Amino acid sequence: MRKADEYRFEELQFKDTVYPIKQVFIAVKNGRSAVLEGLKCLSENEVKEIKSIIKKMASIENFRSPKVKWRMSKYKYGEIKPKGKRIFFFQKCGDNIILFGYRLKKKKSLGDKVYRALDKERQEYEREFERYYK
C-alpha cells in the first residue's frame, strides 16, 4: 500500500517586517519543497530580489508589481516572475500566501498542460492547508 503524502507548511518570518498583513508559508510535500529547490538554483542577487517581492506581498495591501500576477486568468493561483524564465507559483488562502510551485520556463511559454498540473497541486495544498490550520 502506498504511503500517504505528508504535507507541511513552513511559515516565513522576516526580520524587517514586524507586522505583516499576510502570513507567508512554503509548502513542503514529503520533506521536499519545489520553491526552495527553485531558490537554490538562483544567484544570490536573484534570491534577494524574490525575498524582497515576497516581503512586499506580505506587507503592502494590494501590492502591485510588474513581476507579480496575483491571479491567472484561468486558474486560482498567481505567479512571481522575477526574471521571466524562472517562475514561482503561489495561492492565497484567506490572509495567507502559500508558495507551492516552481517551474523553469524553457520555451516561449509554459503550456496549459503545465498550468493544469499546477492547479491540481494547488488544490492539494489548499485542502491540506485548511486541514493543517483547522
Place this chain on the structure above:
Amino acid sequence: MNENLKDTINDIFGEEPDAEEKAWDMIHEFYHLVLTKMEGDGITRADLARKLGKSRASVSQMFNKIPNLSIMKMMEIADAVGLEISLKESKRDCVEDGVRKRRNDFLKTGLLDGLRMGG
C-alpha cells in the same frame, strides 16, 4: 531532512536585509507606487512612454530593470552611516500648489514692499 529545510528557510528568509536587498525593497515599493498611481489615474504604459518620450518597449524594459548602481551605492552609504531610507509618496499637486502659493505670496509682498518703498 526537516532540520535542513528549516535551516535553508532560515538562511534565505531569516537574515537581516543587506544593502542589496534594501535596494530591491525600495525599487519594489517605488514600482508599487507608480503602478497604483497609473491604475488610479488610468494612465497606460503607452501614455507613460509618450510622457517620457520613450518607446513602449523601453518603458517595459524599465519596469523589469535591476536597481542601478547609484541606488545600491546610496543604500550602502546609508547603511554605513546607520541611516534608514524609505520611499514616501507625496502629493505632487499639493507640493506644486504650495510652491505656487509661496511664490505668489512672495511676489505680492515684494510688490507691496516695493510700492511702500516707492510710495
